[in-house]
Amino acid sequence: MSGTEISVSPASAGIGARLRDRTGDVSPSDPFDVFLLKSLLYPVIPVLTLLVCLACFQQRPMGPYLLVAVLAFLGVADLLDVVPIRIAPASIMALRSLIDITLRWSLLMAFLYALLKLSGLGPNYNENLLVAWALGTPLALWMGELIAQRLLRSAASFLKFERQALIVGATSVGMQLEQNLRTHPGAHVNVIGYFENRSKERIAAECQHKVLGGLHDVGAYVAKNSVDIVYIALPMTPQPRIVELLNSLRNSTASVYFVPDLKVFELVQPRFDVLDGIPVIAVCESPFYGIRGIAKRLSDICIASGALIALSPVLLLSALAVKWTSPGPVIYRQRRYGLDGRAIVVYKFRSLRIVEDGETSYTQVGRNDLRVTPVGAFLRKTSLDELPQLFNVLIGNMSIVGPRPHAIAVNELYRSQIPGYMVRHKVKPGITGWAQVNGYRGGDDLDSMTKRISFDIEYLRHWSIGLDFIIMLKTALMIWSDRRAY
Numbered sequence: 165m166s167g168t169e170i171s172v173s174p175a176s177a178g179i180g181a182r183l184r185d186r187t188g189d190v191s192p193s194d195p196f197d198v199f200l201l202k203s204l205l206y207p208v209i210p211v212l213t214l215l216v217c218l219a220c221f222q223q224r225p226m227g228p229y230l231l232v233a234v235l236a237f238l239g240v241a242d243l244l245d246v247v248p249i250r251i252a253p254a255s256i257m258a259l260r261s262l263i264d265i266t267l268r269w270s271l272l273m274a275f276l277y278a279l280l281k282l283s284g285l286g287p288n289y290n291e292n293l294l295v296a297w298a299l300g301t302p303l304a305l306w307m308g309e310l311i312a313q314r315l316l317r318s319a320a321s322f323l324k325f326e327r328q329a330l331i332v333g334a335t336s337v338g339m340q341l342e343q344n345l346r347t348h349p350g351a352h353v354n355v356i357g358y359f360e361n362r363s364k365e366r367i368a369a370e371c372q373h374k375v376l377g378g379l380h381d382v383g384a385y386v387a388k389n390s391v392d393i394v395y396i397a398l399p400m401t402p403q404p405r406i407v408e409l410l411n412s413l414r415n416s417t418a419s420v421y422f423v424p425d426l427k428v429f430e431l432v433q434p435r436f437d438v439l440d441g442i443p444v445i446a447v448c449e450s451p452f453y454g455i456r457g458i459a460k461r462l463s464d465i466c467i468a469s470g471a472l473i474a475l476s477p478v479l480l481l482s483a484l485a486v487k488w489t490s491p492g493p494v495i496y497r498q499r500r501y502g503l504d505g506r507a508i509v510v511y512k513f514r515s516l517r518i519v520e521d522g523e524t525s526y527t528q529v530g531r532n533d534l535r536v537t538p539v540g541a542f543l544r545k546t547s548l549d550e551l552p553q554l555f556n557v558l559i560g561n562m563s564i565v566g567p568r569p570h571a572i573a574v575n576e577l578y579r580s581q582i583p584g585y586m587v588r589h590k591v592k593p594g595i596t597g598w599a600q601v602n603g604y605r606g607g608d609d610l611d612s613m614t615k616r617i618s619f620d621i622e623y624l625r626h627w628s629i630g631l632d633f634i635i636m637l638k639t640a641l642m643i644w645s646d647r648r649a650y
Contacts, residue, residue, distance in 0.1 A: 201312055207241040209308045213301045221293040228288040232276065239272040242455055244305070261309060264630030266302045271459050273298050326352045327392035332382055332409065334360040334371040337425040338397030353393065359385075361405070379405050383412025391416070397423045432587055432624050450590045451627040459629055460563065467564050467636075468557040475551060482548050486513050489539045495552055500569035505589045508561040510569055511552035515540025547643050553595045565632040566594025567620035578613050588620040591627075598623035598631075601638040 211233045218225050225233075244265065280286045329345070331338045338358065345353045357376040364372045376385060386394065394413060398406065413420055424445075433449040452460045472479070483494045495511050502508035516535040536544065543549040556562035562569070567588040570578075579585045599605075599619035604612060623631070 201315065205308055205312050206244040206305060207237045209304050210236040210240050210297075210301050213304045214297050217293050217297045217300070220296075221290055223290060223293060228285055231285075232289075232294075235276060235279070236272070239275070240269075240305075243268045243272055243459070258306075258310065260628075260630045260634060262302070262306045263633050264628050265305050265309070267463070267629040267633060268459065269298075269302045269305065271462060274462075326354050328390055329353050329355050329393040329395060330357065330359060330376075330382065330386070330391055331355055331395045331397055332359045332379060333397035334358040334362070334367045334375060335397050335425065336368075337423055338395070339368060339371060341395055341397060341423055356389075356391070379409050380412075382409055383416070386413060386416045386418050391418050394418050394420045395423050396420065397425070399425075432590065432621060433627075448587060448590065451624055452591060460632075461560075463629060463632070464557050464563050468554045472554050472558075475554075478548065479551055482513055482543060482551065485539045486515075486537075486543075490514075490517060490537045492517070499572055500593070501572060501575050501589055502561050502569060503589065503592045505586060507572060508556070508569070508593075510562070510593075511555055513540075513543050513549040513552060515544050515549045547639075550595055557595070561592065563592040563594045565596055565598075565635045566591050567597050567623065568600060568616075569593035578610070578617075581610060582614050582617050584621060585617055587624065588617060590624060596635060596639040598635060601635050601642060 214229065214233050214236065215225055218229060223229065280289065331342060342355045345355060355374075357374045358371055359377050359379055359382050360367060360371075360375050361378045364375065367375065382394065385391070396406075396409070410420070431447055433446060433451045435446045435449065437444050437446065450457075486494045492514055494514060496514040496516075497509050497511060499507050500510045515537060517537055540549070553562055557564055575585075597620065599616040602619050604616040604619060
């Protein structure tokens with residue numbers, strides 16, 4: 165018999181659901197056809213749409229078009245990863261998915277366009293054909309995703325087998341794992357029962373009738389029954405009982421998975437990696453690693469540049485209004501914490517008669533604050549005072565969307581009072597953010613700040629280009645309707 169396969173699998177209870185989850189959707193335990201569908205659908209669709217366009221324009225699928233097909237396959241495989249599975253494909257999620265796919269595809273098209281121009285290969289292509297391909301592929305990708313999700317959710321109709329599994333450890337993470345396996349589309353794993361050494365009085369009531377024996381019984385049970393998978397939901401330590409359990413399974417063909425309980429860590433952007441054969445788990449990580457960071461930065465540059473050009477008359481009029489109506493500088497510079505907690509200088513149109521440096525002291529602006537100038541009140545109400553931060557975005561110490569930067573004095577006040585406060589600095593601060601569009605634009609009391617930090621950390625956990633776009637749209641809609649702004 166073959167040796168036992170041992171893997172480490174994170175419990176979804178510890179990682180949490182994401183608004184747009186692009187990671188961890190393909191598992192070695194997936195049935196082969198499900199694995200292929202989830203892994204290859206995205207990269208294959210652009211190649212198919214290119215072949216359709218070639219046929220429509222009566223071009224042969226050879227030569228330079230083969231290069232485009234290969235680059236599109238590789239680029240989409242990296243940018244879009246795998247088809248995500250969602251239990252309930254609500255319309256808002258479908259719209260967010262379309263936006264996300266379009267933005268990622270646009271990034272790839274910008275790269276391909278630059279490559280063709282710089283390489284001098286542009287004249288070898290039919291420009292109309294490539295335009296039709298570039299415009300039609302995002303819709304094809306989106307439709308393919310929706311169809312694939314429907315197939316994956318109803319996979320039981322065409323998959324003819326169900327894998328049998330045991331869970332060692334009637335723990336909270338083990339129970340959560342069973343629930344996830346029962347409700348996860350396409351998993352096709354039936355949990356037979358639990359093995360646990362503790363007495364029934366120490367086990368949750370809903371699990372007591374499912375306990376089949378103790379840890380010393382697992383090996384014999386697997387040998388006598390058709391068990392495909394064993395999930396170990398116990399602390400991953402070299403305790404004698406764990407070593408004995410693993411040894412008892414070595415002569416079986418069951419796949420064995422450790423399911424570490426990670427929920428106590430409140431993970432931010434959790435992911436697994438291997439460093440020269442040593443597995444590591446990211447407990448707190450920036451969402452902007454690898455190609456994700458490049459996509460974020462390119463979108464910031466494009467949006468900030470376009471906004472500065474489009475809003476240049478507004479910037480000029482705002483600057484003149486500040487200069488002519490009150491003494492003092494037009495631009496207010498304040499030191500705030502940025503990426504990784506490093507101090508940065510943030511630019512704003514001056515809206516107050518008296519300003520503070522923000523490093524040693526900072527007083528939150530309140531309603532009917534006498535420090536606010538008449539022009540400043542209008543700028544603050546419409547958020548026009550934030551426009552100079554577009555230059556911060558171009559410089560690279562801020563982003564269009566991210567946690568709002570707080571004055572250093574505010575950070576020093578709350579970092580010791582709110583658990584996880586400094587985690588928000590794993591990304592660049594933004595001109596607008598998830599907390600702001602959810603009603604936490606101002607307020608420096610402990611309760612408001614705690615809720616704001618909660619939304620900021622949620623943004624880090626669930627980030628996607630599509631989510632950024634939604635936040636920008638919500639911000640634009642809120643500017644003229646937010647009666648709480650002052």
